[in-house]
Amino acid sequence: MHYIPIFFLLFLSSFCKPDDQLTQAKPLTDRDTLISESGDFALGFFSPTSSNKSFYLGIWYHSLPGPRTVVWMANRDIPIINPSSMMLKVTNNSRMVLSDSEGRDIWMAASNITTRAVGAYAVLNNLGNFVLRSTNNMDIWQSFHHPTDTILPTMRFLVSYKGQVIARLVAWKGPDDPSSGDFSCSGDPRSSNLQLVTWNKAKLFCRLIVSDGVSVSGTLTNTSSILYQTIASSGDEFSYTFAVSDNSPFMRMMLDYTGKLKILGWDNHSMSWTVINEHPNSACDL
Secondary structure, rough: OOOOOOHHHHHHHHOOOOOOOEEOOOOEEEOOEEEEEOOEEEEEEEEOOOOOEEEEEEEOOOOOOOOOOOOOOOOOOOOOOOOOHHHHHHHOOOOOEEEEOOOOOOEEEOOOOOOOOOOEEEEEOOOEEEEEEEOOOEEEEEHHHHHOOOOOOHHHHHHEOOEEOOOOEEEEOOOOEEEEEEEEEOOOOOOOEEEEEEEEEEEEEEEEEEEEEEEEEEEEEOOOOOOEEEEEEOOEEEEEEEOOOOOOOOOEEEEOOOOEEEEEEEEOOEEEEEEEEEOOOOOOOO
């Protein structure tokens, strides 16, 4: 009988475990990728196509085949042209800074903590949320609070606070161009109710949701999945959240470059995304 030393097994298990954290001692370079503990999401640098030489820091589905499905980006309007030496790091004053090959800071995730925090770190969790945490594990910044064109399950989309628009989805400019496009989705600052609308530049394009209180709806997407949508008013806040039932396939809401707000689900049979719902469809309330 042969025995394998315990320390070797511990070393092997730690070596095989996905790396989901960014620390001050370990920045992210163009050769690195953070992978959530579940293996579902990844964070790293990417280029939309092989012919596109612009690089972006983003989050995408790691466990799905086919073309990369990006759900969040940091520097969508300031691409990095030269990928060598680009770096994402956590500083000792609780910030995350993305710098290019010339050392210029092109994006920053800042917190309201001004003291030195040697142990601050960031983690990509199983929900697809990239979270910056202080030494006492307090969340001080998260990508869920700064969406680009996508809402993921459990993400709280803060539509408005005290009548002011807070969160906004902004579509890609084109199918292979992730820079900010003409279409956006946000609350309507002219309304006292929850008015979730899409805009074509500054012009109203489509009114999606109108609510003056708490509303919860459920949609049966197939025999085993239910999608829940919650619209809530809490004091000065209006927010939108969607969730899915346990063991559901991947789902996401995204504003595409044509101005359509879509809820999509992953189909394991066709190995592709299918549209569950979209606005506008044949008619739109303007």
